Amino acid sequence: MVPPFGWMAEWFKRASDMKTKLNPTQNDLRAKTRRAMIELLNQQLADVLDLGFQAKQAHWNVKGPHFIGLHELFDKVAKELEEFTDDIAERAVELGGIALGTIQIVAKRSRLDAYPLKIASGKQHVAALASALAKFGASTRAAIDAASKTGDADTADLFTEVSRGVDKLLWMVEAHTQSKE
Numbered sequence: 001m002v003p004p005f006g007w008m009a010e011w012f013k014r015a016s017d018m019k020t021k022l023n024p025t026q027n028d029l030r031a032k033t034r035r036a037m038i039e040l041l042n043q044q045l046a047d048v049l050d051l052g053f054q055a056k057q058a059h060w061n062v063k064g065p066h067f068i069g070l071h072e073l074f075d076k077v078a079k080e081l082e083e084f085t086d087d088i089a090e091r092a093v094e095l096g097g098i099a100l101g102t103i104q105i106v107a108k109r110s111r112l113d114a115y116p117l118k119i120a121s122g123k124q125h126v127a128a129l130a131s132a133l134a135k136f137g138a139s140t141r142a143a144i145d146a147a148s149k150t151g152d153a154d155t156a157d158l159f160t161e162v163s164r165g166v167d168k169l170l171w172m173v174e175a176h177t178q179s180k181e
């Protein structure tokens with residue numbers, strides 16, 4: 001396959017080099033496939049955890065005339081991401097891996113840009129969160145392809161659900177910039 005991102009080539013290499021011991025399971029997916037999926041799931045896990053914290057950061061700090069709508073929307077974004085986070089982490093464990101969800105690992109592995117600390121207006125928070133959602137949406141779409149090409153239709157399906165949900169959240173955030181009326 002032609003990897004859509006540089007990280008994908010890196011991921012394939014890391015996944016096939018990994019000799020991490022898997023927890024025993026009667027799951028019939030091949031160990032090689034499971035190792036690759038655990039690596040992919042943990043990469044997406046780091047990003048979605050970062051994204052969830054970014055939504056909370058926006059929820060807490062947004063100000064301005066559209067405060068209440070945005071404050072509530074950003075919280076809804078964080079809550080929905082929490083469900084995806086749980087599904088991604090648990091699938092890594094189902095496949096015999098360890099979910100890597102600590103702050104220290106997330107800080108090292110997340111591919112999102114650091115959330116700006118000095119912004120306040122609704123417009124700034126909408127722009128920052130929309131761009132983080134879009135970035136995660138793009139890597140999730142690439143993860144669907146990677147999972148299906150590796151032969152794990154269920155992980156591909158999980159990422160498809162996440163991708164559809166993230167597209168919807170992006171729409172809800174971006175809609176604030178799409179009309180002046």
Ligand SMILES: [Fe+2]
Binds near residue numbers: 059075
């Ligand atoms: Fe709150």
